[in-house]
Amino acid sequence: MEKGGVEHEITELRLGLPGRDVTEKMMKKRGFTEMIMTSSGSNSDESGVVSGGDVEKINESPAAKSEVVGWPPVCSYRRKNNCKEAWTTKVGLGYVKVSMDGVPYLRKIDLGSSQDYDDLAFALDKLFGVRGIGVALKDGDNCEYVTIYEDKDGDWMLAGDVPWGMFIESCKRLRIMKRSDATGFGLQPRGVDE
Amino acid sequence: MNYFPDEVIEHVFDFVTSHKDRNSISLVCKSWFKIERYSRQNVFIGNCYSISPERLLRRFPCFKSLTLKGKPHFADFNLVPHGWGGFVQPWIEALARSRVGLEELRLKRMVVTDEGLELLSRSFVNFKSLVLVSCEGFSTDGLASIASNCRHLRDLDLQENEIDDHRGQWLSCFPETCTSVVTLNFACLEGETNLVALERLVARSPNLRSLKLNRAVPLDALARLMACAPQIVDLGVGSYEDEQDSESCLKLQAAIRKCTSLRSLSGFLEAAPHCLSAFHPVCHNLTSLNLSYAAEIHGSHLIKLIEHCKKLQRLWILDSIGDKGLEVVASTCKELQELRVFPTDLHGGGNTAVTEDGLVAISAGCPKLHSILYFCQQMTNAALITVARNCPNFIRFRLCILEPHKPDHVTSQPLDEGFGAIVQACKNLKRLSVSGLLTDQVFLYIGMFATQLEMLSIAFAGDTDKGMLYVLNGCKKMRKLEIRDSPFGDAALLADVNKYETMRSLWMSSCEVTLGGCKRLARKAPWLNVEIINENDNNRMEENGYEGRQKVDKLYLYRTVVGTRVDAPPFVWIL
Numbered sequence: 001m002e003k004g005g006v007e008h009e010i011t012e013l014r015l016g017l018p019g020r021d022v023t024e025k026m027m028k029k030r031g032f033t034e035m036i037m038t039s040s041g042s043n044s045d046e047s048g049v050v051s052g053g054d055v056e057k058i059n060e061s062p063a064a065k066s067e068v069v070g071w072p073p074v075c076s077y078r079r080k081n082n083c084k085e086a087w088t089t090k091v092g093l094g095y096v097k098v099s100m101d102g103v104p105y106l107r108k109i110d111l112g113s114s115q116d117y118d119d120l121a122f123a124l125d126k127l128f129g130v131r132g133i134g135v136a137l138k139d140g141d142n143c144e145y146v147t148i149y150e151d152k153d154g155d156w157m158l159a160g161d162v163p164w165g166m167f168i169e170s171c172k173r174l175r176i177m178k179r180s181d182a183t184g185f186g187l188q189p190r191g192v193d194e
Numbered sequence: 195m196n197y198f199p200d201e202v203i204e205h206v207f208d209f210v211t212s213h214k215d216r217n218s219i220s221l222v223c224k225s226w227f228k229i230e231r232y233s234r235q236n237v238f239i240g241n242c243y244s245i246s247p248e249r250l251l252r253r254f255p256c257f258k259s260l261t262l263k264g265k266p267h268f269a270d271f272n273l274v275p276h277g278w279g280g281f282v283q284p285w286i287e288a289l290a291r292s293r294v295g296l297e298e299l300r301l302k303r304m305v306v307t308d309e310g311l312e313l314l315s316r317s318f319v320n321f322k323s324l325v326l327v328s329c330e331g332f333s334t335d336g337l338a339s340i341a342s343n344c345r346h347l348r349d350l351d352l353q354e355n356e357i358d359d360h361r362g363q364w365l366s367c368f369p370e371t372c373t374s375v376v377t378l379n380f381a382c383l384e385g386e387t388n389l390v391a392l393e394r395l396v397a398r399s400p401n402l403r404s405l406k407l408n409r410a411v412p413l414d415a416l417a418r419l420m421a422c423a424p425q426i427v428d429l430g431v432g433s434y435e436d437e438q439d440s441e442s443c444l445k446l447q448a449a450i451r452k453c454t455s456l457r458s459l460s461g462f463l464e465a466a467p468h469c470l471s472a473f474h475p476v477c478h479n480l481t482s483l484n485l486s487y488a489a490e491i492h493g494s495h496l497i498k499l500i501e502h503c504k505k506l507q508r509l510w511i512l513d514s515i516g517d518k519g520l521e522v523v524a525s526t527c528k529e530l531q532e533l534r535v536f537p538t539d540l541h542g543g544g545n546t547a548v549t550e551d552g553l554v555a556i557s558a559g560c561p562k563l564h565s566i567l568y569f570c571q572q573m574t575n576a577a578l579i580t581v582a583r584n585c586p587n588f589i590r591f592r593l594c595i596l597e598p599h600k601p602d603h604v605t606s607q608p609l610d611e612g613f614g615a616i617v618q619a620c621k622n623l624k625r626l627s628v629s630g631l632l633t634d635q636v637f638l639y640i641g642m643f644a645t646q647l648e649m650l651s652i653a654f655a656g657d658t659d660k661g662m663l664y665v666l667n668g669c670k671k672m673r674k675l676e677i678r679d680s681p682f683g684d685a686a687l688l689a690d691v692n693k694y695e696t697m698r699s700l701w702m703s704s705c706e707v708t709l710g711g712c713k714r715l716a717r718k719a720p721w722l723n724v725e726i727i728n729e730n731d732n733n734r735m736e737e738n739g740y741e742g743r744q745k746v747d748k749l750y751l752y753r754t755v756v757g758t759r760v761d762a763p764p765f766v767w768i769l
Contacts (some may be wrong), residue, residue, distance in 0.1 A: 065295060068274050068598065068679075069272060069273065070268065070271030070273045070592055070678075071271070072540060072569060072596050072600065072655070073271050073594060073627075073651075073653070074271070074536065074537065074569075075270035075271065075328070075354065075542060076270065076271070076272055077328070077354040077355075077356070077382070078354075078486075078487075078536065079540065081463070081487050082489070082538070082540060096259075106412070106433065106464075179763075
């Protein structure tokens with residue numbers, strides 16, 4: 001048998017998803033639904049509902065808005081290019097820029113789509129069409145390239161030292177350098193267990 | 195005129211180039227019909243399913259240029275499921291089999307394949323110009339065929355297509371003997387570009403006028419390219435990032451100074467705003483500026499750039515320009531004819547970047563303005579009435595208030611009066627998109643005043659069937675009507691079936707039309723294709739014996755002389 005309080009919750013009508021906390025979200029969603037229902041031409045009586053106050057609430061309920069397919073009417077090509085820009089401003093999530101010595105253009109890689117350093121190594125190899133970058137991440141001393149990254153503090157660190165989760169949170173951009181150039185670069189020293 | 199020999203009449207017809215006029219000429223008499231038929235150079239087909247390639251060739255055996263459009267406009271917003279149609283393959287095959295000397299092919303919203311491009315490139319010796327807009331289904335391999343086989347290629351213009359980039363060497367497929375390129379636009383390609391091949395191609399193309407690069411072309415390559423092509427008129431900058439050094443910037447500045455013919459600038463897909471000043475020397479000649487993909491250019495860099503562009507006629511920008519920025523545009527760009535302001539934040543994050551004030555400022559400052567596309571968070575009737583008074587010359591007026599059903603934010607009234615003022619003042623209005631809170635009243639105004647209106651886009655508007663009826667009865671020149679999420683149903687749909695013969699197409703999605711209504715329409719009008727698009731059910735509607743009362747999710751109907759199309763996928767039911 002359930003407690004009285006829980007029973008009450010179950011029988012209460014709600015607009016939100018089950019299990020979600022109630023009042024604020026419900027009010028916002030109601031605001032939007034009411035807007036739809038009173039939108040048909042009537043003005044004077046319902047103007048209280050359709051006033052500035054409710055309009056503010058609507059702006060705060062992205063869940064209701066983003067469910068509308070194909071709205072706003074921005075063509076899909078533009079949406080894709082728009083999204084990319086939004087992502088690159090976030091640190092640690094989504095796309096970071098990758099430069100490689102000797103290659104005249106920058107690429108971008110989605111850190112979020114890799115699970116660990118192996119994945120990242122593979123993705124970098126594919127990105128530049130060069131094998132061996134990945135090896136650098138795993139097997140430090142044996143190959144031509146080193147992969148370094150700029151962290152949140154602006155320091156350049158060798159990729160592969162810190163746990164993956166910490167890495168993707170702090171990585172702002174990546175650079176693939178020739179090992180020979182790296183020695184004088186001023187990398188932050190590795191951890192104690194080196 | 196009948197006393198003149200055919201050659202003379204044909205010579206006169208050569209001066210008539212508009213499709214509408216040529217269509218009118220062909221209706222005068224049999225003799226003119228025949229002469230016009232054989233002398234028609236450019237054929238425009240607004241709906242590829244309205245006619246077949248065989249019939250096209252029977253009527254116009256000698257054309258050189260073909261424009262074809264496939265999917266309906268709302269396909270741009272993902273409302274048309276993948277696989278719906280618009281395949282160009284049968285067209286290319288039919289044209290290849292015939293003896294037509296095709297020189298130019300322009301496609302919009304069609305499905306193109308690599309095989310099709312290969313066939314195209316091999317079948318027409320004088321093929322010169324390929325323009326693909328919002329197409330999909332092909333890869334850079336198809337581009338390689340075009341580059342390799344079209345000896346006289348003049349234009350390769352790829353606008354906003356979905357192209358599978360195999361990172362191949364399509365640019366190096368242009369033979370060394372190819373020196374005829376005038377337009378090269380590959381901005382929509384996502385992959386890397388063979389910069390060496392590109393530079394060599396540009397260097398050997400003295401007639402190159404339009405060059406639009408993709409993201410993979412960095413700043414220093416841009417400088418070298420511009421140095422090779424100082425005659426350039428239209429430039430799409432690719433990646434404008436300056437990671438390396440300011441030497442690239444200096445080289446770029448020097449190259450840009452020599453480009454005295456530059457009139458149109460676009461791109462900046464990645465951007466280093468501080469390098470924008472390199473373009474200031476040429477800004478005073480610019481007539482067209484498209485920064486709508488340059489999210490990183492805003493604020494003072496953007497304003498400084500615009501302040502130099504006094505001759506601008508066309509401006510595409512993001513709403514991060516703000517009302518203040520639009521005021522700068524209004525006071526600087528007195529020649530402005532077309533303005534498009536796109537939203538940066540698609541989820542309406544509450545940042546009121548541009549409002550009705552920006553729109554009013556533009557209307558007050560730019561007397562030549564005739565086309566506008568404006569995305570904003572809020573609008574008022576008063577502002578729209580002012581805009582109508584300031585700019586009675588609008589031909590295209592598209593206003594998109596990001597939030598559906600949003601009323602006048604000051605008075606909380608519907609925006610009927612505002613849009614009413616627009617259609618009443620703008621006697622030449624051909625295209626209109628409405629948004630915000632709207633009742634049937636706005637459609638009464640549209641039907642009454644918008645006598646030249648050819649295309650109308652409606653979303654989340656209206657109360658009853660009367661709204662749609664006002665439009666269908668009033669707008670005699672209506673060609674394309676597209677409606678979504680509005681309460682119009684069978685009564686409006688069926689009121690005047692013959693109206694649809696005068697229109698290219700009608701789209702209605704998430705409205706109140708029922709299956710029964712659509713079936714009745716199809717029976718009354720056999721010269722229409724009435725398509726029910728129901729991707730969820732995959733055409734099980736028919737098998738499950740759906741009731742006539744069942745609402746139809748997506749309806750697309752269009753006039754056609756060739757009956758039901760044979761390439762429809764299972765989720766499209768043609769009644």
